[in-house]
Amino acid sequence: MSESLVEFRNVSKHFDDYTAVDNLNLSIEQGEFIALMGSSGCGKTTSLRMLAGFEEPSEGEVLLRGKCINHLKSYQRNTPLVWQTLALFPFLSVVENVEFGLRMQKVAKPERRKRALKWLDNLAIAEFAERRVDQLSGGQRQRVALARTLVTEPEILLLDEPLSALDSNMVVHMQGVLTELQRELGITFIYVTHSQSEAFAMADRVVIMNEGRVQQIGSPKDLYQRPNNHFVAGFVGKNNILGGQYKSEHNGIWVLAGNDGDYKIKASEAEPADRSAATDFAISADRVFVSRTVNSDFDNQFLCRLKGEEFVGSAVVLYLETESGEQIISLVTQAQMEVLGDLKKGDYYAHWQSDHCHIIKP
Amino acid sequence: MNARLNNSLLCLYLLIILGFIFSPIIASFIFSFNADRFPSLPLGEFSVKWYEAVNEDADVWAGFYRTLTVGVSVAMVSTFLGFCAAYTDYRYSFTGKSVYLALALLPPTVPLIIMGLAMLFFLSRVDLSGGTHSVIISHVVMCTPFAMALIRLRLSQMDPDLESAAWNLGASQWGAMRFVIFPFCLPAIVSSLLITMAVSFDEFAVAWFVSGLNETLPVRILSFLQGQVSPRINAIGSVVFMLSMMLVIAANIILMRNSSKKTTEE
Incomplete structure (x- = not known):
């Protein structure tokens, strides 16, 4: 069996007496665009946070390239996350925000500036490099957040409802940007959303979760045509x-x-x-x-x-x-x-x- | 029409209040330039002789330098402690946190006389009383809550994901502290430095108890008053007032500039 990029093996997460994720088993392949979808409280964000290193599984193992990463700190993983709130640094300029990851890797200043500018250019926001983050529109900030995570050239990108703050036209536009980017880079995208239209428009595979459990995993077409239980049939x-x-x-x-x-x-x-x-x-x-x-x-x-x-x-x-x-x-x-x-x-x-x-x- | 009347009445009320608060200070300021020995109307001729007299008084200068040393040390130490306390509150939840917060914010509520006496007793017990360092220690106790309150306020405006985002991008805990938390809190840290310095600069009661022979400027002023009522006090008063107002105004400008930045963001 070939090795998956990411694997959740019997992973559960309990908070006191509340079970956020219940026995999750999921393999994610290199280069896949996978969406975790469900309504709030279904465990999708907790699963993502366990992969990013903000929560430790109560049971089971999270594996990255076959190695258990349960106990690795977030900064030891290189699993960058695009936040729902974007979490851009307000006291830094756009280009300084993008440079942040490289600065933490102690890349020399001219080199990291060059690489940050290249990414700003890729995402068509090079002209705003010197601006403050709060001077940008929602869609532009979105691109800054993407550039900031991609600049370290990770093999996996985590996205936590990144489009939820945008208006509907912009969402459709950014969906296009994301799909194209993922295809171009060939890296794995793990996308958490409550929106069916976002998940179905972009993902190769969609994981539908409810109350901490996986309900069904499949291509958008599969889920649409062949829901395999009551929940999925009602949800999709x-x-x-x-x-x-x-x-x-x-x-x-x-x-x-x-x-x-x-x-x-x-x-x-x-x-x-x-x-x-x-x-x-x-x-x-x-x-x-x-x-x-x-x-x-x-x-x-x-x-x-x-x-x-x-x-x-x-x-x-x-x-x-x-x-x-x-x-x-x-x-x-x-x-x-x-x-x-x-x-x-x-x-x-x-x-x-x-x-x-x-x-x-x- | 009615609203306009209300408005002007309100303005008048405000002016009376401000006049009530500031007239003693303004009077002191005016009389500091008055050549007469006793403050009375009509005013005598304009003179800076009281400023000259103060300038020539070695005790006043010694007191001023001491006050400055105390102020700067207190500002740095209490801002550091206040930052640590505020960050602890922001970052961790633990049992007894409300008690911890209450205790940390308590010192300004203790009457100054009690605080001064307690400090004197305690410091002489541990053999630390009667020096400049005694004033520093006491003032740090009094100023840290101000520093903590200011920095806590700033931290509460921070997107809670910001620190995690830094970790996620490869920053260690120290890295996130240095490159994210500290720069974010910088405006609050600067204003905390200024405010705590101003508080220490003005504080008299506790300093009087613990300073012994090492008088700070406010304590020096009291000894002036005890000996003789001299217009020199007006001169010193004006200078001290200007200095501490400058600190407070600077702190406010820094805080305000930052909050207006915040509102344009929304």
Whole structure:
């Protein structure tokens, strides 16, 4: 087995009687862009802080290039972090901020000035070199913070919600800057965020955490199309979660007895679920289509009433209710809306393909 | 109209208060240039003869140098101790921290007479009374809380991630202290030096108890008063007032310049 750049091995972190991280196992490869995502208190930041050396694991080991770094101080690791608050030094100029890491490595002044200026140039902020940090805009400060961590040419960069203080246009712009930078440098980025759009737009792999535990690790596409438990299905995108008792199987299609009749789902080839227990599955809202009549192209058809609609720009979210009172949401494009006509009156059929259903663990 | 009236009444009130506070000092300042032996109106002719008399008095100069020595030493020692105490408070949490803080900030609340007597008893016990060093020790006790309060305030404005960020960039604990904490606190440190020096410069009661034969300037002034009421006191008073005001104003300018920098940042 080849050696991972970073490995968390059975790592837990307790604060008094609170468990911030619970038995984390994660390998991160050289050159990977990985995002740790979850809502606040899920343990993502604590995990990052253990890697940066600000917290020591209560149990387990953090390995960097196969060596346990549990007891190394932060300054012995070279795992620079871009802070949520940026934590730029207000009493130093921009270029002095960027030089800081080199100054700590006792690099001679002309040399470190040269290297700092090169990084400012790479990030297109060379013109502000002599300014004070508080004279810069949010996006410019962001770049200073990046230059300051990259100047020591680390093989790994940690980012803790670095874009959370920027307005939305700037966030999208900086996402581009970060992705490009990561590709260019080929170093590992570990990016902590609560924002799905940031994680999914940039990362090769996303780790979804909740209450200190990893819920699922996968590519953005994987997580989106195949959430493997209730939490991920509820957290990522817009999913309908339905369920029923296993009845029969035919050509890899399972039939589940649900409240509104039979659900047909394609059994997951990866790990077969327990057939005796009630089975839940997720169907993404954009895979649920709505029409006036039965459409035999789809193998799941349910009669619904419209409860509400929500306009979300290019699409509309329809809130539907089946005869048994089950809630179903459907994401419909504006073009499809026009075909449907006036929605206020009458009944509809919600339909979807068994292929798009995905069994989830409780 | 009403608001305007209120405003001018408020201004008047402020002027009366300021007049009340400063008129004795201004009077002293004016009479220090008055040739008459006794302070009375109308004023006599303008003269700097009291300043000349003070200038020729060797005891006054000795007292001044002593006060200066004490002031500078006290400023340095108490600012250092105050910085250490404030940093301890900022960086660590430990049981009994509130007690530690209360004790550290206590000395200015002790009445000066009590403080002076206690210092005298204690210093003579350990055989340290009656010298310039006794005044230094006592003043350090009194001034350190001021230094600590100033530096603590500055540390409380610091982004808590700043020190960790320095470690993260390869600074050892000492490196972070030297290159981040110290430069960040520098304005507070300078103003603490000035303020503690001003406090020590003015302090009379405790110095009177512990200084023995090594009188500081304020103590020297009292002995003047005990012997004879001389306009020389006005001259000394004016000089001392100017000096300590200069220190306090300088400290305030440094602090204010920094806080306005802070507000433009937001």
